[in-house]
Structure formats: structure tokens, C-alpha cells
Amino acid sequence: MATHHDGGGGVSSTGADRGIIDDLRNRRKPSVTDADRGVDELRSRYPEAHDSGVGLSAAEVEKVKERRVSLTAEEVERVRARGVKAEPSFLKQVEEWEWIIAPILFTFFAFFTRMYKIGLSPIVTWDEAHFGKFGSHYLKREFYFDVHPPLGKMLVGLSGYLAGYNGSFEFKSGETYPEDLNYTFMRVFNSAFGALCVPLAYYTAKELNFRKLTVWFITLMVLCENSYTTISRFILLDSMLLFFTFTTVFCWAKFHALRKEAFSPEWGLWLMLTGVSIGCVCSVKWVGAFGTALVGLYTIEDLWNKFGDLKMEKIDLLQHVILRVIGLIMIPLVVYMFSFYLHFLILENSGPGDAQMSSLFQANLRGTEVGKDSPLEVAIGSKITMKNMGYGGGLLHSHVQTYPDGSGQQQVTCYHHKDQNNEWFVYPNRAEPEFDAEAEPRFIGHGDTIRFIHAQTGRNLHSHAIAAPVSKSEWEVSCYGNTTVGDTKDHWIVEVVDDAASRDHSKIRTLTSSIRLKHPDLGCYLRAANTNLPQWGFKQIEVTCVKDNKPRDKFTWWNIESHWNDKLPPSAPGSFKSPFLRDFLHLNVAMMTSNNALVPDPDKQDDLASAFWQWPILNVGLRMCSWDDKTVKYFLLGNPFVYWASTASLGVFALMVLWYLVRWQRGYVDFKTEEDLDMIHYAGFYPVLGWFLHYFPFILMGRVTYVHHYYPALWFAILTLGFCVDWTTAKLSKGVQFGIYGLLYAVVIGLYVLFRAISFGMEGSNQQWKHLKWFDSWRITD
Secondary structure, rough: OEEEEOOOEEEEHHHHHHHHHHOOOOOOOOOOOOOHHHHHHHHHOHHHOOOOOOOOOOHHHHHHHHOOOOOOOOHHHHHHHHHOOOOHHHHHHHHHHHHHHHHHHHHHHHHHHHHOOOOOEEEEEHHHHHHHHHHHHHOOOOOOOOOOOHHHHHHHHHHHHHOOOOOOEEEOHHHHHHHOOOHHHHHHHHHHHOHHHHHHHHHHHHHHOOOOHHHHHHHHHOOOOOOHHOOOOOOOHHHHHHHHHHHHHHHHHHHHHHHHHHHOOOHHHHHHHHHHHHHHHHHOOHHHHHHHHHHHHHHHHHHHHHHOOOOOOOHHHHHHHHHHHHHHHHHHHHHHHHHHHHHHHOOOOOOOHHHHOOOOHHHEEEOOOOOOEOOOEOOOOOOEEEEEOOOOOOEEEEEEEEOOOOOOEEEEEEEEEOOHHOEEEEOOOOOOOOOOOOOOOEEOOOOOOEEEOOOOOOOOEEEEEEEOOOOOOOOEEEEEOOOOOHHHOEEEEEEEEEEEOOOOOOOOOOOOEEEEEEEEOOOOOEEEEEEOOOOHOOOOOOEEEEEOOOOOOOOOEEEEEEOOOOOEEEEEOOOOOHHHHHHHHHHHHHHHHHHHHHOOOOOOOOOOOHHHOOOOOOHHHHOOOOOOOOEEEEEOOHEEEEEEEEHHHHHHHHHHHHHHHHHHHOOOOOOHHHHHHHHHHHHHHHHHHHHHHHHHHHHHHHOOHHHHHHHHHHHHHHHHHHHHHHHHHHOOOOOHHHHHHHHHHHHHHHHHHHHHHHOEEOOOOOOOHHOOOOOOOOOOOO
């Protein structure tokens, strides 16, 4: 074979040589022959020259010469000589099929670790008490309320259905599962989502162009992360949340990899699948919105770059924008809303969550008491409950407790739980004759001035020029006096703003009339805007009298939900339905309000809660069940190496960026190819951004937090660690790389095995696991 030296010491070769040095042109193709391995050795010596001058065109050789790296003729001849002797082998076949064999093996071990001894503990463990119960409601088709979107809980219900469960078990914490409930199958169903995160990690790392050793390292960290293993083994939402978080990142990485094939069918498919994944992750828990933000920021950057590309046709730019709006906004929204549509469709019976919804929605549930046998028109002397019509609104409520500040009078709130403290009598104003129970009913309507007497305490609904306890710009609403003691500040003017049943506003109707209540002395309107009172108000919704007159403000709208009056005939069942969009918005606001109320109680000790700063440094774990000797114990704690190394990598990446910025300012050009820049940008920076978006909001949140809130952020920290290792070892020799990665693999696997009992179940005395208590805050033993 003829070889030709160029002036720079580089070498070009004939077409016969090109097969030997294919790997030098494409780092992603595996080496499969002895010759390829020889080339790999040369590449390890000249890591910046994987596209060396061997077998390239003159222009390509010049490009290599600019990078001041090439192969000598002797080195090429040695590779050729070895290549001549190369023969197909078993290792070659394995190498060619690594992209299938490796993920299959990883997936096998993922299912094994997530399902091994999964039915060992026969008791309701940790939050199985919540999500198992929610699954039961789907099987009984009873309406319930929870702060999380419904997709994950519907999947829990599906697992119960497939297991032959009838929904009768109450899932009380610590209670033993009955023999007829196949809880093991339900746990296996959930664990499958956690297991599938492992192959998703493999293919995501592939799409981010990590080297093979790094792909295995990232996948191994997900496989051997003890917290991921443990959280996936129970009837919880977290395995589903992780699964859809992983699918979102994978679909995004795949879509990004196809960016140069815009508008191709494959490009469009992965764009749409990214949107579906976003919709699914948001439909399991709202934490998925942080992943939405990550993809959204990527999209903004991508479109901004295209906007600056003057070579791009305007019609192409418009198509890019439209397709992204469809794929990344409309599709996720449709998926999210469809999960609620199914939620409403399945839960057709009255249940424990009715009070969170509008009165009309409740009236259409099977078995409901709302509207049942209620008189249609409200009269003086009627006993009623009033529902706020704002999204997430509750029932007007009072109790004997008083305001600690302000007037010190009896508290008035909005409350979603149905009890007798929500009941009020309709009485005439003080300028009119006293209520006569024997007189003919006198109906009330638009423009009437009346009083509301709290049925349980006998006090008047009252307002005065004293600032509200939380919303200081509004007036306080209280209960004051009684049927004989009081003043005109007990008066309220009825304003009918709408009626779904009639245009006649001369009478207020149960369920269908929408009214506002105006205070005649202050000119303000009764309002409840989902602002939670402090602990002294039991976190119930603040009720105020708002000074601004905004007729379209739904938080000043009220309707009569329940109505009792022995002198009036019961009404016939109505056929008025609440529209889906209104129910969808109403439930989401109620979820948000309840979620915001989940704040730590300073008067109570919560041994399970933890602070945001404790998570990245693995300062604390979580006991998932009773810690007595007879109970199979599980401790939610991560793999120490994965946690500490991934957290450290975030700082390492920041230092790397600072280093390259300093060098760039000094005139050095470190990123000579688009591939290098793309690597540090999308495989380095975006995982760090993903970690930040999934972690930082918990710093700002006032709600109570737990260790499992960090698990989505941990995935991005793992990717960051993979990038740092990949980037910093790229220029080392193959032997050194193998040594480093081998050590990393051994540490990850070794620590996983060491801590395996906290995931698979600790039987007997907890003292036998004392060697795992590295810190006092790890409460593995007493």
C-alpha cells in the first residue's frame, strides 16, 4: 500500500486503508477489529485528533494540521499490519451489538433490584396509606380530593383492578394487608416504572454523545442508586414521576440530536413525544412543571438562534414556531386536561372530596346530598350553606375561636369540610319586624337587605372598619352579637348577578343563583380569595370584605349549596351541569390552595420532614415504617457516592466554565469544533440547569418537604457527574481511562451492595445494621 506524507508530518492513504481508520472519523462508532483497537490506541495518544489526517482528503489534512496533531507513517503502517491479520470474532459481534446487549443487561438487573423480595413487608408502608386509598376510590368510583394531579393515582387504581382488588381496604398506615388483596402485584406494577428508568438513562446518555464508558457509568449510577430502588418498591407516585421525568429528558435529547433534520418525520415524532412526556409528568405531580421549564428554556434558546439565522427562510422560522407551540404547549396541555377528564368520568359517585368542587358539580354526582330534597327558593327563616364560587372556593364557616388580633371577635372563614359550622339562618334586617316562624314564608331576592345568623353560635355575620388579619387592605369579617344584640353592620344587601335556571332575579334559588353580598355601611363585598389564615385559624381560607367593587370577581360570588326549610316544598332534581373547563380550573385552584397550606407546624415535631440543604449532601434519610423488631424496616437513603460525587460535580462544572471563560478572555480557543461546544452546552450546562430548576424551587417553598422531593433533581446531578468524568478523562490513555472507570464502577456497585438491606428490607433488630449508621442523622438504628 502506498502512503503519502504531507508537509506537516501527517499521512494520507489510499481507499484501501479507509476501512481501518473509520473510527477516527466518528467517535460514536464502536471499534470492532484489532486494527480498530490499534487506532483507538493512537487516538488515546492524540485525543484531540480523533479526526486525524489518516485517509482523509487534502482539505481534511489541513484541518488536522491546524490542530497541530497527526499520525506518523510508522504508526499507520503498524495499524495496517495489525488490520491485515484481523478476523471476525465473538468480541467483534458483541461490540457491534453493544447498543442492544448492554441495555438489556442493565434492564434485567433493574427489574431484579426493584422487585427482589418486594412483597416481604405485608403492612401498609409510609405513603401507601394515601395513594393506595386513592386507588381504592377509583375502583369504587367515589369522588375524592388530593393535592396531586390524577394520572399517577389512576395508574395505581389500574394496578388494583388488574390485581383483582375491589377497593374495600382502607389502607390505614401500618395495617396488615388482607389475604384477598394482592398488594405484591400492585407494588410490582409501580416498580416497573422505576426499573424502566435504567434503560432510559442508558439511551439518554447515548443521545447526549457520552463515550461508552460514561454511558455505562451513568446507567450504573441510576441502577445502583439505593433511594431510587427503595422508592420504586411501594405503591407510591414517585416511580411514575421519575419514569416520566426520564422519558422527558430522553425525548428532548433525541429531538436535539435530530436538530439538523428539521421537519423530517422522525424529528416531528420526537418533538411530539417530548410534549406527551411533559404532559404525563405534569399529570403525575406538579414537580413535572420544572422539567417543562427546562424544555421551554431550550426551546426559547433554539428559536432565538434560528431567529438570528439570516439564511433561514421566514416561512421555515414560522413553521418552527408553530410546530413547537403545538408539540410543547398544546400537546402537554391536552394530555394534562385529558387526565382530569378521565378523573371526572371515572369518579361519578359522591365521595369524601365533594366539598372541594362547585355546588353544581356535586349535585350531579350519584348519591349526593347536595340539592337533594332542598327547597328551590330561599326565604326568611331558611337554613342554608353558602359556597364561594371562586376557583377552589369553600363553604362560609365560623367557629367559637376568635381572632387573636383586630376585633377579637369570632372568626369567619371558608372551609371545604362539611359540618354544622357551615350552616346559617337567613333573618330580616334590624329595621324590619322580628322573624315569625309561624308567618307565611317571605322570599328574598335581588336588592333585599338581610342578616345571616350562625346556626351553631347564634352570632351575626358582621364586618367593620378593622383591617383583615392577613389581607390588611381589606376589612375584617367576624361573627358578633346575637338575634337581639347588634347593629347595622350585621346587614348585607343581596345582589343577584346570574342564575342558571331563570332570568327572574326576584328570588334566590338553590344551586343556580349566583349572588354578591354588599355591606351597606362600608360599601364592601364579602370575599374569600384562597388566602390561608395562620395556624390559629387552622389554615382555613380568610374571609374579608373587599373595598373594590369588581362585579366579575368570582371570589365575591356565592351560591346556596344546601337549603332546609320545613315550610317549603322540596324541589325536583335539576338537570344543570357544570362545564368541564370550569370544573378543571376549580379543582386545580383547590389543589394549589391545599398544597400551599401544607406548611410546617411549629408546634409539632415532624421526624420525617427535612430541609432542602440536607438533600444534596445526604445529611438525612427517612424511616418509612415502624422501627420495632417485628417490622420489616425500610430506610430511604441514597447511595453515598452517587449523592456526594454528583453534588460535587455541580461545583466542578462551575469551575470548568469559569476556567474556559478566563481562557477565552485571554484569547485561547478551546472549542475548535461544533461537537465540542455542543457537548459542553447540552450534555453539561443543561443537566446543571435541570438540577437547578428541580431543586431551587424547594428553597423558596414554605410547604413541608421530604427527602424524596430531591429525586428528580438527582437525575440531573447524575448526568452532570457523568459529563465531568467524561470531559476530564477524554485526553487520558485508554489504560488510565479503564482504570478510572473500573474504580468508579466498583465504588458505585460496592456501596449499593453494602446498603442493600435498607432497600430490600431489614428484618429483626435494627442494631444489626449499626455499621450502616455513618452519621447520627442517619437514623438507621436507635
